[in-house]
Amino acid sequence: MTTALGNNAASASGSALDTRKVLNVGAVLAISLVFIALAGLPVGLDPRQVVNGILSLGYLSLLWLPIMFGWTVSKQVVLEGMTATKQGVGDVITGAATGVVGGLGLSVLLLLVNQFDLRDPLVNWSPQLVDFLTFSQGIGLGVIAWPVICGVLGAFGASLHLLDATARRAVLAAIGAVLFFAIFETFITDLFDFLDDLLYGPRGGLEWYAALVIAGLAVAYTLSGAREKIAEVKGDYHALTGEAKTRQTAILIGLSAVALIIIPMVTGKITQELMANVGIFLLLALGLNIVVGLAGILDLGYVAFFAVGGYTTAVLTASNRGPDWPEWFPTTPWFVALIASVIMAGIAGLIIGAPVIRMRGDYLAIVTLGFGEIIRLLFLSDWLKGYFNGAQGITQVPPADFGLFEVAGTNPRSVFYLVMFFAAISIYASWRLERSRLGRAWMAIREDESVAEAMGINTVNAKLMAFVVGAVLASFSGAIFSAKVGSIFPTSFLILVSIIILVVVIVGGMGNIMGVIVGSVVLIGVLGGPKQPGLLQEFSQYKLLIYGALLIWMMLKRPEGLVPNARRSRELHQDEFLQDAWLKGEVDTDEDDDNPAPGGSQVAPA
Amino acid sequence: MTTAVKAKGSKKTGVDKFLTLLRFLLIGAIAIGLIAFVWQQIDPNNPFARWRNPDAQPLTAEQIKGLVVTGLSQGAMYGLIALGYSMVYGVLGFINFAHGEVFMLGAFTGFVTSNKLADAGLWEGGAFIPSVIMTAVLAALIATGAAVLMERVAYRPLRGSPRLIPLITSIGVSFFIQNAVILLFGPGAKGYPPNPEWLQKKRRFDLLGDAFAFEVEGTKLLVLVVASFSMAGLWYFVERTKTGKAMRAVAEDKEIASLMGINVNKTIVTTFAVGGAMAGIAGILWGLLFRSVIATTGFLPGIKAFTAAVVGGVGNLGGAMAGGVSLGTAEALAPLMLLEPLGVAGPTQLRDAVAFLLLILVLLVKPTGLFGERLSSEDRA
Amino acid sequence: MRLLDIKDLSVTFGGLHALRDLNFHVDEGEIVGVIGPNGAGKTTFFNMISGMVTPSSGEILFKGESMIGLDPNQVTQAGISRTFQNVRLFANMTILENVMVAQHCRTKQGVFGSLFNTKAFQEEEKMIREHGEKVLGFFGSRLIGYRMDQPASVLSYANRRRLEIARAMATTPQLLLLDEPVAGMNPKESGELTELIGKLRSEWGFTIVMIEHDMNVVRDVSDRVVCLDHGETLAQGSFDEVSNNPEVIEAYLGRPLEKRA
Structure with missing residues (x-):
């Protein structure tokens, strides 16, 4: 609560940087980046291309973080009844600064790996890591490049707040579509043979022009209003009753x-x-x-x-x-x-x-x-x-x-x-x-x-x-x-198998059949089962780590899963649900009686 | 609610009958195994042994003493880990599944430090004792840090949510730490440097006369001594200091404790920290005793330590230690004293199964543990 | 005819006598009010009848059969149902589901029926639903209509209390135990509910034991009143008798100063 208010106050008083927050979040970002680098994800995933010659899965494993942190650090918590301050350039600067702090973490790591040999306990403390982090271009470039790259991405993440909802959705759709086509490469080329030569390069990644076309199509799709159409059709379907719905x-x-x-x-x-x-x-x-x-x-x-x-x-x-x-x-x-x-x-x-x-x-x-x-x-x-x-x-x-x-x-x-x-x-x-x-x-x-x-x-x-x-x-x-x-x-x-199935159920959405289906396709299909490889075969070493992280993240942020069951999510967010319902006037308030009890006592769960 | 024992005259359901049968069978199997063992000790050629276990050999007194000592030292480590489970359950009412990983991190810290020290020639002779102390302090610090970080990142945001939610989260934390260690340090087993000669040497104790004389390997003795001192220190901390009093108050009732001016968050962090330190020390002892750690080292001892906490009565610190020691001893003795006389081939493979069966048996017969639970009223429901 | 007969019932919690040698009976068709100051053991008394707490000694006979040692669900099956002082609905199930689930012990379709959607299953579901709607309809228009498919958590406080009673009714009991049914309601609502409690007997044929602090309600509906204090029966009889009993007044108001000397 206090941090949220502090943040609002800071951005309200102009574009002053909340230095402490930037340093804190930036430090967490730096530690996360260093951890991922030392866990060997970048080097291990480097062979798999997302966009040929431009972006490999290895770089992606680092680069998504500054964007996420940039987005989070500049996010404003708007409480009911408070007017949101306009998000502005200050937020973008905050995002960029956070990114730079995070990037400095990688620079320091790079210097350390170059200078000392700690390969004895840490298996990924290796020349390959140096090579990866310097883009094979020499230490100096790498040390300078990472803060810059992370800063830019942090700013990008933060600037997503500035876009209006449709534009933001278009950007996210473009990113999502490119990633989807890159990840489902095996599946897509299997289904539509001709796309293999058209879209994908010899090493599996998308060609740059293909990535552009896909991103463009995704943006066009979002802006064309097709999305709303689909939502409408879905709404119609849910509104159906009886015989018609069964059919x-x-x-x-x-x-x-x-x-x-x-x-x-x-x-x-x-x-x-x-x-x-x-x-x-x-x-x-x-x-x-x-x-x-x-x-x-x-x-x-x-x-x-x-x-x-x-x-x-x-x-x-x-x-x-x-x-x-x-x-x-x-x-x-x-x-x-x-x-x-x-x-x-x-x-x-x-x-x-x-x-x-x-x-x-x-x-x-x-x-x-x-x-x-x-x-x-x-x-x-x-x-x-x-x-x-x-x-x-x-x-x-x-x-x-x-x-x-x-x-x-x-x-x-x-x-x-x-x-x-x-x-x-x-x-x-x-x-x-x-x-x-x-x-x-x-x-x-x-x-x-x-x-x-x-x-x-x-x-x-x-x-x-x-x-x-x-x-x-x-x-x-x-x-x-x-x-x-x-x-x-x-x-x-x-026991691993039990836990992986549990992750599938929880990530998909407990108590929801559709959720379980989505969970199995996304997790087992993409990452793979305990011994079975998924679409991203390169992930096989890292998937258990990702399963663990996903389980923690889901429990903290979205315990109802990707496809929530209405009932189950009410259970997990009881207070928020009641608050919303109350604000929307959906809570029953004895209005047929002369003397309604005060609102607080009506909605407070026992 | 664990209401296993019902009043007399109750209408028994099928499940109750089945459970009674199960209790009867388990206790019966233990009784028969013990009788068979005693008989085998007296006469290895008795008809029962000829039927079930034709190559039966009576165990020598030396062997039994050896097993007991092994069991005790192993149990002391379980007890040290169990303290963390027990304290966290007492205060927050949830099972910190990832506590075993804290122990493993302690053992891993020990691996890195001890090897660096050994490279510098400080893991032998007179330098050994200060080196071990330094390693233990470092391991305790890292483990404490890990436990506190865990609480801050994963558990604090979930305080007040349904009981199973933090449990599931802690499973995720455990999974994450295990695999992070595999990725950072590589998947193989990591060896500790050999212990100095004087520590490995067996020592003979005949304080209670010749019949009770026994030989102990120095390492196991070290484990027992360190575990006893840590336990005594913890007991003093919880029962005699102000912070300990605050911990007990928070365990009893968080709300009232905070009204009495106790900083509940700080106290919970302290609980995690103290539990983490104990697990870290257990990790070092594990490393010295078995001289090898892998990323999954924490898993089984973790679950067994939880078993020990339940056996001793959750929330009860003395109980946790006693539970650990009894579990360790049972685990060491049962395969040869119960399973082998019953004719089970390769009984030592089933050591872990014995530990789990003990957990089930205790929960069936005395769900509040041997020495009684100490939980706040809200957690008892 | 004696419906419920309780003899020398005692329970101790770690040395504390929550109830001591309690004797109590309810005849069929009666409405009995149980009063007493806070901590008198009233809710423990209900918990014991409904099987949630096992007494240390004594006997509980319902229709001549012992209820001691039965699980709560077996007690409900036998025909005793209850509400809770601190309303405990299944907050995320719909209002209709709350009363449907309460008919569990009166119905029997299992996995087979639901998987194959047998005729018996469909008929039973229909019956459960109809009975549920009928029970909800007892409270006028408050709990039926569009409300039925809303989660119970959106209900107002008074309606939650009503739904709790409806849920207890749905188990088709003979004896209904109401734990402070009008607590927290305003005078108008409690007056209305008092009337409904009367109807519960006249229209539905329930025998009722009710814990209540609101003396107006107790006076209006109870045939007989029992006053508990410190786990013992202090007095019983008609409302006037009990309310004028000096011991009862003392239990509520304390001993007058001059007597204490």
């Missing part, structure tokens, strides 16, 4: 289904593989969404059910399962194994769920994490080696055979279709359950468990049911995973 929805679903069937037919193997991976994690995320998003149970051992599904399928179908299984134990086709997986995962859900269900939410998280680890350790152990082959894993899992066709890892397209079939089932199930007696009970438990119980909900049973439903959805994924990879090892089921 529209059916058409939409049909269209997306057709698109999902056609796309893998025209794309190459790498893209198909990628889509299959996204699908497998989407399935997992949908299951966890029921547990975390709907019922509000933080299950950190979710990977256990994935493992149970995968191992059950492997044991039932593979020719080299452990030698200790009795003679009569059958080898079955894949779909029989799938049913067995579902049953086993359901049982595992009950066994893991029952002891933890009465615990406090945070204890539950740690204990489920422990269970996830116990299950992995059991599959890994010498004790059960006769059954699960320990660390060697079960390696000869056959493809899933459906008579007419076969789903095998060598044919990622078939895997994708199978995954999509089950994803459709899961989405349907989530959608139905959310609107049922059980779904309402879950929501009530999430809101206030003890009241839910007092209102007659058997919370133990309802929560256990959430566990089991989540487990069953995870087992689908496990069964497909097992047939796809053709082998199964304990290392595929690290």
Whole structure:
């Protein structure tokens, strides 16, 4: 509060620089830049081009920061009832100064790396870093260049405040479109072969003229008002009710289904593989969404059910399962194994769920994490080696055979279709359950468990049911995973997997099916899964760091996720929501009574 | 709410019956394992051993003493880390999942410092003791800094939000720090320089007569001594100083404490700082004992330390230490004293599983921990 | 007929007697007012009946069956429902959902029904919705219409109290426990609610136990009044009897000066 007021006061009294703020924010920027440089992102990502010969992903990994900081440092917090001071040149100077301070951090780093050798503990303290930071042009240039570049970008970030909303949107759209085309290069060239030579250079980045054209088109799109048209159409769709809406929805679903069937037919193997991976994690995320998003149970051992599904399928179908299984134990086709997986995962859900269900939410998280680890350790152990082959894993899992066709890892397209079939089932199930007696009970438990119980909900049973439903959805994924990879090892089921699925659900938007889909596509598709590469294969070393940072950032700034669920976001921003509703006059104020109670007591949540 | 024990005459649901069965099975398995172990000690050729564990060999007294000492020194480290979990839970009511990473940062600081000192020839002979003290102070400082920074950046903005939100954030913090360390220092295991001869040497103690004489490796002894002194220092700090009193007041009720003129923010920062320092010292001890750290070093000890905090009763500092020591001992002894007599192959692989099972067992049988929780009224709900 | 019969009920919290040897009964169709100064153990008393607190000794019989040791949801299932002193709605669920979710223990469709959208499921959903609307309709136009699909958090204070009562009604109980139903309402609103409490018995057939500080409300609707103090029954009988009982007056106002000497 005080900083916001201080900022307003400073900009009100002319364009005086708030030196302390600039130095503070600039220092944070400098530290962030130095951290990224020493973490090796710039050098590691340098080979991947965004715009050929002009901008590589390596430089981008540093350059986005000054823009962001420039934007943030000059942002004014306008409180309700206060008039915003006009943003002006002073803000741009603030942004530039912050950028310069940040850039100086890199200059100092450059000098230090050049002078001393600290490569012993810090692996990226290397000549390559010097080379990168000097643009291979000599130390002097690098030391001078970084403060200048960062200053310019900081000023650019700050000046975005000066543009009016449409212009700002146009600039952002241009940047976004260029990045989109650069990142989705594999996917786009797969779909439209001719674009490969037209837009992209030999090293994958966009050609400079292509980048200009794309940016231009994006600006044109924003300014043409097409955006508003789309918003209007969307509004119309949401306003529909009853029969008409059902029909529209059916058409939409049909269209997306057709698109999902056609796309893998025209794309190459790498893209198909990628889509299959996204699908497998989407399935997992949908299951966890029921547990975390709907019922509000933080299950950190979710990977256990994935493992149970995968191992059950492997044991039932593979020719080299452990030698200790009795003679009569059958080898079955894949779909029989799938049913067995579902049953086993359901049982595992009950066994893991029952002891933890009465615990406090945070204890539950740690204990489920422990269970996830116990299950992995059991599959890994010498004790059960006769059954699960320990660390060697079960390696000869056959493809899933459906008579007419076969789903095998060598044919990622078939895997994708199978995954999509089950994803459709899961989405349907989530959608139905959310609107049922059980779904309402879950929501009530999430809101206030003890009241839910007092209102007659058997919370133990309802929560256990959430566990089991989540487990069953995870087992689908496990069964497909097992047939796809053709082998199964304990290392595929690290706690890491649980956490990545959690990040997918949270980044997408807890409790929201659309959010989960977006989350899996954006995170698994672009950055990649725990072991599976995404579109940005260069990121594979750095993606876990980014997952961690994303999780923190989302929790701090946008806990409702990218695609928020209206209800869930109300829950997380209760105060702001009520304030808004109150200002808009949407809060019910007893106006039908003579003597309304004072506003404060009406909106204050108990 | 952890209401595991219900009044008599209650209508039991299916889940309750299952839980009773589970408690019964777990305790039964432990009892059978112990009996089998004792029997095996008396007669390695007894029928049960012939059935489950044909190559059974009784453990010698030396082996058992060795296991106990190993368990104790390991447990002392768990206890030191557990203090941080326990204090933060007591004051803020949330699990700082990233506390294990603070410990790992301490161990990493030790790795860098000790190697530089070893290069300068200061990690042996008489220079060793001042070098270790310097390393420990440095590690404690870095760990404290990390813990305080964590609180400032990630947790303070979330104060007052639903309990799970800061927990999820701390998972993110843990993930971030782990991977940042991998990227900064490389993924491999990092070695500490060898400890000087006089520290590695085994020493024999027969204070309680010959039957109770045991041999301890100097390093383990150092771990136990340092951990005891740190614990004593912390106890004095919390129970006898003004800041400690403020901490206890904030743990009881933040609002009232602030009305009494206590700076709540400062006190919370102090809590993180003190917990961080303890974890940093534990990190150095870990490095001296195992002489190797990797970026994931913090993860398992972190979770086990949380287990120790729960076993001892969250918010209860003495309990955290006692919980750590019992967990360490259980973890060292159980594979050979419970699992092997039951015929489990490769029992030491399941050490971590034993730790988690202990956590589950304690939460099922006595959810408030062995020595009782100390939480503010709002966190008990 | 005795609907609720409580014998020698005691509970202690760490040595403190919140309730001591309490004897209490409610006949079917009665409205009983429970009064007493702050800290008299009234809310603990409700918590105990509704299964949220387990008594240390004594017996609670509802329709002749013991309620001791039942979970709160089992108590609700048996036919006792309650409201909370510090209104505890499911603030982010809609108003209709609040009353729909309260019918959980009277309905039974599970995963199967909702996945396959069976006939039984559709009928049950329809029934739940209709019953919910009917319950909300009890409070006039305040909670129905466009309001039904708004989150409960936008409601005014008085309407939240009303919705709490509606939610308790939706569980179709026989015994309704109201914890300070008119607290924080202005005289007009409380007068109106007093009337509705009467209707809860005459139209809906609920038996009601009500904790209330507003003596006008207690006088207007209660058949019988029980006064608690320090966890013990101080007096019971008609409103006039209880309100003129010297011990009750003493409990509220303190001992007169001359007696203290």
